[in-house]
Structure formats: C-alpha cells, structure tokens
Amino acid sequence: MGIDQLDGRLLVLLAEEPRIGVLEASRRLGVARGTVQARLDRLQSNGVIRGFGPQVDPAALGYPVTAFATLQIRQGQGTDVRAHLATVPEVLELHTTTGSGDMLCRLVARSNADLQRVIDRVVGFDGIVRAATAIVMENPVPLRIIPLVKQASEDQA
Amino acid sequence: MGIDQLDGRLLVLLAEEPRIGVLEASRRLGVARGTVQARLDRLQSNGVIRGFGPQVDPAALGYPVTAFATLQIRQGQGTDVRAHLATVPEVLELHTTTGSGDMLCRLVARSNADLQRVIDRVVGFDGIVRAATAIVMENPVPLRIIPLVKQASEDQA
C-alpha cells in the first residue's frame, strides 16, 4: 500500500491533463512507455485509481443547489433507509456516521423551492426520525485529491 | 441548459465504461462518430463534463478514515479560514453553509488516531470558534451522478 513519487507524478499529470495518452505521459515523465502502462495497470488493480469516468457538474445539469442533510434513523431501520435513499436521484452520496443512528447525505435540487420537494421525499420514510439540513452557499474547496496524492507520494519517498 | 436523451445515454455509457473511445461509443449508441464527437465537445464546453480525471481512492492511498467536520467561524474570518484549510492536504472539500459562519468540510486521515492530528491542524487557526466532527463508518451510497443524469435527460425529453 502506498505510492511512490513516480506514481504521484503520474496521477498529478493525469489529473491536470486527462486527455493525454500513455505515450505522451511517458514523454512528460521521462520514462519508458511500458513503465507508464505498468504503473497505470498496477494503480488500477490496486484500487488507487477507481476509474476515469466523466466528472459531471450537477449545476450544469440544472441542479445548482447543493445541501447536506443529517438524518437521525430509528433503531434497526438503517438498511431500509439506505435502500430508500438509494432510489432518490438527488441523493448524490450517503454516509453513516458516528452518533446514534446518524446518517449524512449530500443532496442537490433545481432550486431552493425544489429542495423542499427533495427533502420531503428523503424524509418521507418511516425510519427517519429527524432531519437537519444545511444549504451550501459557496464551495471554496471543490472535491480534490491532488494535494493528498502529493502528500502520500512524498511520505513514501 | 439541460441535456437530451442522447447526451444522457452517452454520459451513462462513459460512466460505465470509461475506457471506450469515441468510435466505440458511436457504435454502442447507434449514431455517427461525428455526432458523438460533437456531443462530447458540447458537453465539455457547456461545463456539464468537467473532465475525465482519474478518480483516486483515498483509502488506497493510505487514508482509510473519512470524517465530516462542521466548523463555526468567527465573524469576518471566513476568507482567512478558507485559505488556511486549502493548505491542508487532508481537507478534500470545503463548503460554506447556511448557519451563521458555518462551514462543512470533508477530511481524511490515516487512522482514527491520525484524525486527531488532522483536526488539530484544521482547528488550530484563530478564526475557528468551534468544530464538531462526525466520523464516517460506512458509505452505502458512494458519490454518484448517473441517477441524476438519467433524471435530467428524461425531464428534457
């Protein structure tokens, strides 16, 4: 477990310019093409790289409002609540957290008014005792991984 | 703004099998290659597709612990706090939310013990009044976008 500096540079390079291929990457990194291919294969089978799926912006899809909801779940209803929330498209992500029967989920909606509809749908389920919602106003640090990759590859040095 | 069904199918296809190229995608979708290329270009300049960067798993990097921290910020210190948090690699994401001077951030750490170090570093800054942390235990719904894409493309139909 862990990545070395070459892995780190490769990940950073891919993150900054995803369109480049293996050959171009090998030129940039100053190593043989086979090496880059082997590293990529290893990173993928390692699970370090989960995939190269498109990163879609919900706002551009017409869902500019993001919110986080903390849900309190009735004892023993966890499984049902998960299944319920998985069926709601506007639930982008769901975590169970410390705290008795608590979950945290990320929601999006078409507008603040629409958020009400989404929340109603989310909490309109028997196992949910209480919900507290925080609407996101600004996103100073969008989901990122590069700094952590750099950190991890330097630790491994 | 908005995507049609072809856009939706293309996004789903790319999300499920990112390795396929434009040509293969056009075969799967039953349209001409030029069409797929044009759609892709449009989706990217639209901002619907932000990019195709690698999706890196923090756990595989040696950071298996995830937590969410709610921070209460002293009036007028927001900008400084943002700059501070941006320098911490373990801060993967930061949002300002409703609630007086509240922020929500996603953290990762090498272990529960290491989380203490991360939190200390995060809150060891003057503008932060109080921090409440919830450790993630399970992640029943990992960050996803496909259901929303399907929803959006059907709405547009």
Add this chain to the structure above:
DNA sequence: GTATTCACTGGACAATGTGTGCAGCGACCG
C-alpha cells in the same frame, strides 16, 4: 412558401497511439 440554419450521416484521409511481445540490464534478496 421559400430560404436559411442546424444537426446528423457516412465516408475519406493522414497521422498518431495502442496492445503486445521481446531481449538486455541493473538492483535487490535469499
């Protein structure tokens, strides 16, 4: 009603990149 615009089709071309395999080489390990 007619002209214009637009998106899609289907095809072509040169250039590039990919998947794959190979031999050689230095480093590390038992």
Add this chain to the structure above:
DNA sequence: CGGTCGCTGCACACATTGTCCAGTGAATAC
C-alpha cells in the same frame, strides 16, 4: 551466486483519432 523484479528501447500490426467533406432532413426565419 542465482533468481526475480522493474525499467528500457524497440518492433510490429492494428485501431482510433482529428479533420474535412457532401448530402439530407427538420426546424426556423422571412
């Protein structure tokens, strides 16, 4: 000291890309 491993540099056949084009149908503007 032999074996294993990762990297290099190279080769080949094949597939894909970027780009351009003419033709067509549908929607839109005049």
